[in-house]
Amino acid sequence: MRMIFGLVLLAGLALAGFAIHTAQNRFSQYKSALASSQQAVVPVKDVYVVRRQLRYGDPLRPSDVRSISWPANSIPAGAFGSMDEIFPQGETGIRTVLRVMERDEPLLQAKVTKPGQEAGIAATLTPGMRAFTLQVDVNSGVSGFLRPGDRVDVYWTGGGGDGGVTRLIEPNMPLIAIDQQTDEQRNNPTIARNVTVEAPPAVVAKLAQAQATGRLSLALVGVQDETESESVEATLREVMGAEETAARRDVCTVRTRKGSDVVLIPVPCPADG
Template sequence: MRAVFGLVLLIGMGLAGFAVYMVKGYFDTQSVQLQRERARAASAIVTVDVYAPTRALTYGELLMPEDVQLIKYARDFLPEGVFQTEEALFPAGLDTPRVVVLPMQINEPIMANKVTEPGASRGLTALVEPGMRAFPISGRVASGFGALRPGDRIDVYWTGLLRNGAEVTNLLKSGLQIIAVTGDQSERGGPQNVVVQVTPEEVALLTQADNSGALTLSLVGAGDEATVGAIQVDNQQITGEQDAVVEAAPEPEPEEEKCFIIQRSGTERVQVEIECAD
């Protein structure tokens, strides 16, 4: 009997030890998972709600309540000027829309610099900053990249004649921003009509250039902030020909001085050369 009791006791102690082992393993597993969840939560990106378009919008369109929706955006990477509430986006009420001044794509956060103030005019006056002027430019555009769009930046080149008759091409202005596109832009590689924002002095410069030569527009790459210096190209740099040097004609030697007297012979008057007095 004592042997059976001892055997039962040993079996019970073994089962108890095994149970303790299993419980400890379970709690260890739960502790590891809990630590992983805490680490994952700490590294998770916190998002906030911002307003974005429900469709692609371009210059001059009205931004209406039905054109916007709330999207999730990373809080740590939130751009400046976004709208997080309906009251901020439409402070004058849902019946007073804003006007789009820069193109926006679906789910792109709406920012203050891409829309006008509520109730602003849809004309160009809404796009021009204080102290600046809107100026239309019509120029030839190199084929290959299609039509220009609002928000693009361009370099303006002038081709014309100098006072000495030489034809040159100069970089007139660099990095001008297009605020509007006018006319039919479907023809690629031909003249395109755009409106740029410039200073009053640049208005005079571009007006004189347009009246005295031909303008060419060149698209500047996105994010290109390089400063471009003065550029001038003439035919000599293209062909490699040198201008002909015209030698001055030698001055004629002074003629020897001659002296004459008039003699009468009857009714005739005759001119006779004589030696000049010193």
């Protein structure tokens, strides 16, 4: 009887030892896996995002933002890392939204004004650049389909040999305002009277001279188009052909009045000399 009891006791001790050994192995494996996973964790930093959709002109308030963990090696340029950066102590003015931001989108310096600054053109200008306004109509302004954020090629048409010339004077110019509207999310077509472009002072001088001496026309550049138009020029001779251009030079007109109307009558041009 005692022998049976002893054998049972030994078997129990053996089983207990085996269980402890197995548990120790499993615990060691768990610790190794945990250490490996900790080594693989990407370092993060706090980045502030918006809690809801914010549109152009909306005021930015503390309740509109929250912090989230963001991979430290891929933080967007211009992101805010603290509430004090967004709402500096001692600043009483609010920031204003310049571009549409969707929920959970990072808040960037380029998308809001400085504290107390209004959401006008001056707040969006790139350092060193100037805002310059061009006069357009339904024809020269791409039938009203322009909006802030688009890019255009600017053509000048003026006097010259063979009846005038049209020349590309500045390609890929960014539009920052249409009339008084600077909201890039505006989608409804509007017949604009003025468009405002962003350009360095040297280009502003060229545009001012071109606008004063001829007529400007705009050509819309595609959103995905990264090419830059080369030097382009067209004369009346190229458009109509040399023979027809010569024929037009041989015909003059005489103005005559019929009642309240002025009529142009074609007549042969007088011989030179």
